[in-house]
Amino acid sequence: MIDLHYWPTPNGKKVTILLEELGMPYKIMPVNIGMGDQFTAEFLEMNPNHRMPVMVDHAPKDGGKPLVVFESGAIMMYLAEKAGKFYPQDxxxxxxxxxxxxxxxxxxxxxxxxxxxxxxxxxxxxxxxxxxxxxxxxxxxxxxxxxxxxxxxxxxxxxxxxxxxxxxxxxxxxxxxxxxxxxxxxxxxxxxxxxxxxxxxxxxGMAAGADLSVDREKLPPEEQARIRKMLYNQRARPVPV
CATH class of the missing domain: 1.20.1050.10 (Glutathione S-transferase Yfyf (Class Pi); Chain A, domain 2)
Structure with a gap:
């Protein structure tokens, strides 16, 4: 089973398209990027760049522990290579x-x-x-x-x-x-x-997680301001002590 830490944006939908084309079972793990889920300590353990999507393969080909891959392009290369489809061998x-x-x-x-x-x-x-x-x-x-x-x-x-x-x-x-x-x-x-x-x-794939979207314009002004402050003009995170 593939766990896909996901939010319905273009970068997330790239991966759900591939998963649907492959017919590969997957479970969406919502990452509400508008509310800051990508900044939690648990998420940062999977992706130090605090961006979704992140994939966790619980049955990697090497038979080892679950394999975590971040960056949509890297995820797609991994999945297509694993399935032997949509990624030529030549x-x-x-x-x-x-x-x-x-x-x-x-x-x-x-x-x-x-x-x-x-x-x-x-x-x-x-x-x-x-x-x-x-x-x-x-x-x-x-x-x-x-x-x-x-x-x-x-x-x-x-x-x-x-x-x-x-x-x-x-x-x-x-x-x-x-x-x-x-x-x-x-x-x-x-x-x-x-x-x-x-x-x-x-x-x-494009419809995956459609029910997760949130219309920020309908949020209270103070909540919209909080989200803008959190998401925009980010600077380097300090090394954990």
Missing amino acids: LRARHEVNEWLIWQMANQGPKSGECGHFRRVDTKEHGEQDYAVRRFTDEVNRLYGVLNNRLYKHEYLAGDQYTIADMICYPWTLNWKFQGQDIEEFKYFKRWFEMMGARPAVQK
Whole structure:
């Protein structure tokens, strides 16, 4: 059994898509990142970077104690390798998947996250964000162009077979409109986007934990302020004494 410490965000949904595609049994262990569950001592033992998702495999292939893996890309590589699916064994094909996996972790995810952050900043409280909004909206547009040009040449991101490279990128594209993009600008990306969204396992993975979401706008103002203070402008944690 896989325990998935999870909250329904794009980074969490990457992993639930893969688990659904594999048909691998898993249990969601909610980590309410809006309330600070990721900062508990128990969670930090699993992930010193205090970010979800974190996976615990209670039946690793080596037969040893439960194996803990953090970082969504590392989790997906582990699960796909364990199952022998969606992660080719051929040297060249595998490293093509690795390229797009790392591209997503280093580019698409962080830049899309910053784009969303600055586009929803309260300008009355923090001032105009025009430069940051333009900077990250344009960068996300460039990244959609990267996807579009790749998918002009190939059916899937890592070539002609569906892999974890596709699964890891898809959840970050659902909010293309909020990211200030026009999907009609990217014909070949749109074809892939619609094909991905039609897969039953993708739909199930995207819906996982839908009942966990919390609308922060409905919380009392003082609670919203507490959450912002806790989540934003984090600095280094001291070494435990």
